[in-house]
Amino acid sequence: MTRTHLRFPCGDDNLAGTLDEASGTSGLLIVSGGNEIRSGAFSGQSQLAAAIAQAGYPVFRYDRRGIGDSEGENRGFRESAEDILAAAAAFRANAPQMQRLVAFGNCDAASALMLSKGNMIDFLLLSNPWTIEEDDGAMAPDAVRSRYAEKLKNPKELLRLVTGQVNLGKLMRGIKQALGPKAEPTTLAQDMAEGLEQASKPFRILLAENDRTAQIFDAQWPGNANGEIRRCKGASHAYVEPHARQWLFDQILDVLRG
Template sequence: MSRLHLTFECQGRTCVGTIDTAPGTTGLLIVSGGNEIRSGAFQGQSRLAARIAAAGFPVFRFDRRGVGDSDGENRGFRKSGKDIYAALEAFRAIAPNMQRVVAFGNCDAASALMLAQGDLCDALVLSNPWTIEDDTGALPPAAVRSRYLEKLKNPRELLRLATGKVSLARLAGGLRQATSRAPAPSSLAQEMARGLDASGKPYVILLAANDRTAQVFEAQWPSDLSAENQGEVRRCEGASHAYVEPHARDWLDQQILAMLRR
């Protein structure tokens, strides 16, 4: 196994990718979220790639246009379909023995894969998909209820309430939010659901239980639009957005490897 850096073309621009080689005939394409470079926050995606390659599967990461080492204009995740397509072609070209590709994306990278209908991929691992169009910072009612239930299980929080160390005005506002109606699915969530249905690809949706993006996704996701292409939704308790906790990191690896081994 080795790590190689290479360039490929997308719409006349030069993009940069990295492959961790391995003998397997199924490979993993990692799509970066936000404006994150291909190594990921604190080298998280680089380390993920090394672990998956060590298990026998080649892994390809890339910087989309306008991000990191790649040329061009950064047009955001909604318009990154051509970047994903070009990266997949480059991956297949450098690993000609590969017969199957699983794509993994966290946050708006998962959203981008849904919107692109999983072009050229054979399966999708979609983590904490981004469904927020107007980010006001407010949690959905279900997430607020979950937070209050956790507090009620904590003796320290109950003691704070009994001793008057909790703001009653803030508590009342939180209770109003917790009992309000869930918002209607955003147009972005509906576009993503339609794209996922149209892809016809097997998929798994992974949710970090402590992540706000995942909590909003659960409230926004129009599950009735996914009736024809049922995938699985799996949750990791105690996990944050990037799965930095040791148990969450191991769980994420297991979920990805399970899809690669199908």
Template sequence: MNRLPLTFACEDQTLAGTIDTAPASVGLLIVSGGNEIRAGAFSGQARLAERVARAGFPVFRFDRRGVGDSEGKNRGFRASAKDIAAAIDAFRAMAPQMKRVVAFGNCDAASALMLASGAGCEALVLSNPWTIEDDQDDLPPSAAVRSRYIEKLKNPAELARLVTGGVDLRKLARGLARAALPRSQPSSLAQDMAAGLEKFEGQVRILLAETDRTAQAFVEQWDSADSRIAYCEKASHAFVEPHARDWLFEQLLMALRGSSRP
């Protein structure tokens, strides 16, 4: 395995990328979420790329326009389809043995892949897709509130606090009212994501971290019976817990090996 930095073109701008080489004919494209650079938070994506490459699969990461080492204006995830497509072209050029590209994105990177209908990849791994509109309130979704109260009811210490007056009853009432709200209608972003994904003909797996608010908001606006969904218990948004890192790695390997089981 070798790690090589490179540059490639997206329209009239120059983008920066990194490839971890490996011999397999299937490769992993990691799309960064938010305004995150290609190494990821605390180099998490760089470590993931190394681990996947050591398993035999080439991995490509990149900074979209206006982020990190790449030129241009940052227009956000909704306008990143051309960046993703350019990265796929560069990846194929650097690893000519590849016959199949699996793209992985977390949060709004997953949303970007859905909006772009895969942008030319053969398979998608979408984790904790972002469905919240800019003008939505910042209160937790009702599913998140219900989940939180269920966990509290399982905890004897929390029940003791309730009995002994250690709980703010006004706050509790507001929380219960929020939890009782019906499922929200899909946002226009969620609808656009669903429409984009419907056009994609390849294999899809949707990975959700059980304790993540973004994942809980996604489920409220998606078909929770979707057979492509898999949950990682007690995992946070970036799958930083040791068991969650291993789970994510195994899910990516299954996608790279062509397994249909989420």
């Protein structure tokens, strides 16, 4: 496997990208979430790229404007469609054998892909999409109900309850919150859903079941006939658990194989 570092234009700025070369005709574009650089937290995206390339598929990562090694102003994920488009064009130019481009993003990177309407992309792989307008720390009632349902299936949690190890005040507040109405979609969630509708591209949504961001998304998502949702039990937001890391890798390979 060969890893190449390159620069490519986005408007008046130059962005930094990394290509893990492979001979496959399907390729993976990794979009970073938050203000994270293209290597990912603790080099997680770099390691993922190497593993995918080792399996035979080229992988392209990049820093959007104002992040890491890229020039320009950081405009946030909502204004990053031009960056995604420029990265997709650079990927296709540097991997000319590629006939099918799959884009993967976690958290607000998934949201950015939905808002971008999938231009120059053939398949969208969207993980734990971010739909929170203002993060006040509260969970949607649907997410709370789901959390309590999982706890009631766990014998250890039931034992804690009957032996008095559960904070009853906290439990009552949680039950009150769970009895609330279904969360209304945020403006951001509506814009993301409209972006996917306009894209008319096939997609798969990946949800880590222990992740609050995923739970809030799941409670608001209206559904879309072009895609499906797959869930990973016991997984956190970044899929750091060994079984979750393998699950994510398998999901990506499944889509790349078409």
